[in-house]
């Protein structure tokens with residue numbers, strides 16, 4: 001496990017939040033995320049959702065408005081402060097619980113969540129920490145729960161984070177998750193990054 005390098009990633013993001021540089025929010029609406037919330041609402045109405053790498057909480061708020069109880073966690077204390085302030089402003093503080101923490105050391109109970117959202121975190125997990133990421137999410141997810149995953153595609157120029165193909169994600173997750181839905185962002189697009197969007201169903205353990 002390379003927590004030293006992973007810690008650098010966390011610090012990098014905290015510094016971006018401090019400076020207000022959030023390019024991942026300059027993305028046109030992503031129908032896949034709304035599709036996921038509607039899909040999950042059908043399977044687990046009022047279920048519990050984990051927003052992993054929740055940043056300033058905008059996705060958590062979307063999920064809370066879609067009727068879920070939401071737990072948001074992020075490695076940046078600055079982002080979590082902003083998320084808590086926004087929750088107060090929007091009157092959502094009873095529906096969303098935010099905390100600063102590490103996706104590689106989750107402290108929620110076993111089989112707690114019906115759904116998990118990871119938009120833009122997994123591609124910042126170093127390859128040598130992927131198993132630890134999987135162990136953590138598998139422990140807190142219920143059997144037959146659902147995950148939304150959005151990652152950088154290989155169409156992005158080299159930079160921070162990893163790039164994935166649809167096949168690579170399938171290979172990394174197939175032991176524990178069944179693919180349910182896939183869509184790629186249109187290309188070319190004015191968005192700052194090209195994302196692949198997946199809905200995965202956790203297999204019974």
Ligand SMILES: C[S@@+](CC[C@H](N)C(=O)[O-])C[C@H]1O[C@@H](n2cnc3c(N)ncnc32)[C@H](O)[C@@H]1O
Nearest residue numbers: 013024053054055074075076102103119120121
């Ligand atoms: C690209 S941003 C996406 C934020 C949010 N999901 C969104 O779409 O606006 C990646 C997020 O992952 C968080 N992060 C990075 N490493 C983390 C870790 N080990 N545990 C939890 N969060 C982490 C960063 O602080 C950042 O908020």
